[in-house]
Amino acid sequence: MEGLVELLDAARTSTPGEDLAGERAAVAGFLAARQRAVPTAPPRRRNRAVRTIAMKVALGFAVLAFGGTALAARTGSLPPAAQERAHDIFSQAGVPAPDRSRQPSAGGGPTSAVPSRLPTPGRSVTSAPGGTTVLDLCRVWDAARQDPPGKAVPAPTRRALAAAAGGMPEIDGFCAKQLGKSAEPSGPPSSGTASKPAEPPKPGKPTTTGKPSDTPSHPGKGHGTSKRPDHPKGRGRNGG
Amino acid sequence: MSDDDDLLPALRAAQGGDEQGFATLWRALQPAVLRYLRVVVGDAAEDVASETWLQAARDLHRFSGDGAAFRGWLFRIARHRGIDERRRVGRRPEEPVASGGSPDSGLRARDAAAEAMEGSDTRWALELISSLPSDQAEAVMLRVVAGLDVATTAKVLGKRSGAVRVATMRGLRRLAAHPQVQARNAPVAGNAPIDPALPEGV
Numbered sequence: 001m002e003g004l005v006e007l008l009d010a011a012r013t014s015t016p017g018e019d020l021a022g023e024r025a026a027v028a029g030f031l032a033a034r035q036r037a038v039p040t041a042p043p044r045r046r047n048r049a050v051r052t053i054a055m056k057v058a059l060g061f062a063v064l065a066f067g068g069t070a071l072a073a074r075t076g077s078l079p080p081a082a083q084e085r086a087h088d089i090f091s092q093a094g095v096p097a098p099d100r101s102r103q104p105s106a107g108g109g110p111t112s113a114v115p116s117r118l119p120t121p122g123r124s125v126t127s128a129p130g131g132t133t134v135l136d137l138c139r140v141w142d143a144a145r146q147d148p149p150g151k152a153v154p155a156p157t158r159r160a161l162a163a164a165a166g167g168m169p170e171i172d173g174f175c176a177k178q179l180g181k182s183a184e185p186s187g188p189p190s191s192g193t194a195s196k197p198a199e200p201p202k203p204g205k206p207t208t209t210g211k212p213s214d215t216p217s218h219p220g221k222g223h224g225t226s227k228r229p230d231h232p233k234g235r236g237r238n239g240g
Numbered sequence: 241m242s243d244d245d246d247l248l249p250a251l252r253a254a255q256g257g258d259e260q261g262f263a264t265l266w267r268a269l270q271p272a273v274l275r276y277l278r279v280v281v282g283d284a285a286e287d288v289a290s291e292t293w294l295q296a297a298r299d300l301h302r303f304s305g306d307g308a309a310f311r312g313w314l315f316r317i318a319r320h321r322g323i324d325e326r327r328r329v330g331r332r333p334e335e336p337v338a339s340g341g342s343p344d345s346g347l348r349a350r351d352a353a354a355e356a357m358e359g360s361d362t363r364w365a366l367e368l369i370s371s372l373p374s375d376q377a378e379a380v381m382l383r384v385v386a387g388l389d390v391a392t393t394a395k396v397l398g399k400r401s402g403a404v405r406v407a408t409m410r411g412l413r414r415l416a417a418h419p420q421v422q423a424r425n426a427p428v429a430g431n432a433p434i435d436p437a438l439p440e441g442v
Contacts, residue, residue: 003424004416010365011275011385022290023266029290030254030262030297140294157294 028143032136137161138175243268243387244307251310255300262300266293269311273318275362276381279370280322281329288325292318312392315382319396368418369411376411383408 137157158168165174247268253261273292277285295317303313369377375397382393383404393408394401415421 001416001425003421004412006361006424007365007368007415007421008384010361011369011381013362022270022286022293023263025290026266026270026293026297027259027263029294030300031259033294033297033300034257036298157290 022144025140025144028139029136032139036136135178138178141171141175142179244311247307247310251307255303262297265310269314272386273314275366275385276315276378277318277322278366279377279381280319280374281325282370284325284329288321289318291321295321308389308392311386312388312396315386315388316396319378364420368415368420372411372414376407376414379404379407380411380415384412 138161140157141161158171161171161175162168165171247265250261250264250268254265255261270289270293274285274289277288277292281288292314296314299317303310305313369380371377372380378397379393382388382396383390388396390401390404394404397404399407
């Protein structure tokens with residue numbers, strides 16, 4: 001029987017330092033889950049099927065959310081429609097909806113998170129529910145990246161991030177952007193986003209409305225001649 | 241199990257949101273989780289273990305129980321994630337998963353990178369256990385390696401306690417009869433030297 005004992009011992013024994021590469025990723029996942037957890041919800045026992053479905057939906061939503069979130073996150077907030085849908089999906093699956101009261105009401109983002117440090121568990125972090133998913137995954141990615149690269153990142157996370165970032169090699173940059181953005185307290189978007197609606201029309205672009213006061217930087221009257229040779233003089237004419 | 245009593249403070253701390261508590265749980269249980277999954281899903285074990293811990297972190301606030309219960313709860317998650325993984329791989333056409341019935345092919349083979357992470361003895365042991373029929377392999381892993389009692393193992397596997405006992409016993413008997421295990425028996429016993437080529441159907 002010594003052989004069997006030896007076998008079972010070998011199966012049990014873990015050599016030190018082995019297997020432990022994913023600790024940081026696991027802890028990051030834990031912290032992310034704590035932020036999302038709703039402690040006020042009564043502890044309910046769900047059957048396994050529901051839980052499995054819920055998890056799949058959550059993962060699937062993570063993938064779906066990325067498309068919109070990648071764009072929306074650049075402006076610092078998710079469109080309300082996405083949050084609506086997230087709420088719908090999650091509540092259908094029996095998962096308590098993300099705490100909406102935690103959302104910043106409008107613009108007044110109070111957080112002052114330090115980027116190099118993960119936020120402490122609790123309710124100190126405010127971010128849109130859908131955005132939290134992206135950040136969670138990025139945090140997991142970021143934590144695991146420093147070990148064997150991407151080794152400890154769960155496959156669904158990796159796939160979702162790759163889909164969002166446009167390929168495995170892009171994940172680092174994508175997540176760096178996401179995590180960097182998350183550190184900013186929902187401030188104004190930097191610049192250049194095309195979705196900004198109130199952008200003034202660029203000078204030099206010929207408008208067809210034919211307003212004569214269009215030409216800039218000349219407070220007085222009169223058309224500066226020969227300033228723009230390609231510009232038609234008769235601005236009121238918009239034949240075409 | 242006293243081991244699980246040691247886990248209780250960490251478990252309570254983790255449930256209170258303490259990351260150190262969670263890290264302690266992870267360090268204590270990840271090796272066993274990983275070994276169990278190695279037998280169940282082969283070299284996808286690391287990925288599936290990560291998914292297991294993510295789900296555990298997410299559902300921890302719903303868990304109530306002591307250290308031993310947590311151990312069982314965690315392995316139940318691991319098993320379901322493992323089953324999901326096998327389904328997923330089974331749907332992938334280029335990498336067919338073997339059917340679970342036959343002794344040699346019921347569990348997936350492991351790749352060299354994964355093997356490099358473990359000592360050769362551990363690798364050898366897990367390989368032999370993986371060669372068992374999957375119900376026996378899982379029962380042996382949960383009872384012997386994960387340290388679950390019969391009732392908890394039965395719960396994890398969704399079987400009756402009697403079935404778990406039988407599967408465990410058959411698995412151990414089969415392992416003991418394996419030529420490589422026989423070859424490791426000490427020759428001091430004065431028995432006739434065992435021919436490794438002997439058939440194992442004893």
